[in-house]
Amino acid sequence: MLDEIRRELGDCQRCNLCSTRKNLVFGxxxxxxxxxxxGEGPGENEDLQGVPFVGAxxxxxxxxxxxxxxxxxxxYICNVVKCRPPGNRNPEPEEVAACEPFLRAQLAAIQPKVVVALGKFAAQTLLRDSTPITRLRGNWRTYEGIQLMPTFHPAYLLRSPAEKRKAWEDLQAVMKVLGKQPGS
Ligand code: URA
Structure with a gap:
């Protein structure tokens, strides 16, 4: 199923990000x-390697x-938009709209027990809810019958390390639902 979705994306030209990307980052x-x-979308390292979340x-x-x-x-790790917005700017609404069906298809194919939405773009896009991430985070929501936990984006946590404690609380709530014990 994921292979079919990747094939369907092909050499995607559905939005302007195709003109500046080096690699499409599927997941x-x-x-x-x-x-x-x-997450939100590939950064420089992800664009170069074609793999999500490989930078800081x-x-x-x-x-x-x-x-x-x-x-x-x-x-499984993926992003709302699959091509890097130039200079890591925020994705534009039309870019999100072009890419979002593929994210939804990925989640429908995987059918996970829990989705963790990292940061406002992922949370607001999947939930179609413009509430700020500071209020969304830490509160269970349902996405297409799947439990969804919004939390802070790791890039934000690098800039604001004091918020790591809250993100860890969110992840601990996820672990409880999944019956996981902390790793090393
Ligand atoms: N930030 C994201 O949102 N996604 C990535 O893949 C890398 C950084």
Whole structure:
């Protein structure tokens, strides 16, 4: 199923991001994951490698996944937009609109038990709710019958380390639902 979605995307030209991207970043990890993380969009490193969350924010996300008792390969990681917005600007509404059906198709194919929405773009896009992430985070929501936990984006946590405690509380709520013990 994920392979079909990737094939359908092809050499995507559905929005302007195709003119500046180096690689389309589809997603990576376990296609049968019980836990999926959704970020905003590829940054420079992800664009170069074609893999999500491999830069500084990715290192922190990998640590967060480890602290939850998973390996990166156990979970699935993807983004709202699959091509890098130039200079890491925010994705434009038409870019989100062009890409969002593919994210929804990925989640429908994987059918995880829990989706963690990293930051405002992922949370607001999936929930179609413009409430600020500061108010969304930490509160369980339902996305297409799947439990969804909004939390802070790791790039924000790198800039605001004092907020890590709240993000960890959110991830602990996820672990409780999934029956996971903290990793090392
Ligand atoms: N930030 C994101 O939202 N996604 C990535 O893949 C990398 C950084």
């Amino acid at each position: 990576s990890g376990n296609p049968r994951a019980e836990l999926v993380f959704v 924010a990715g290192d922190l996300l990998t640590k967060m996944i480890g602290a939850m008792g998973y390996r990166r390969d156990d979970v």
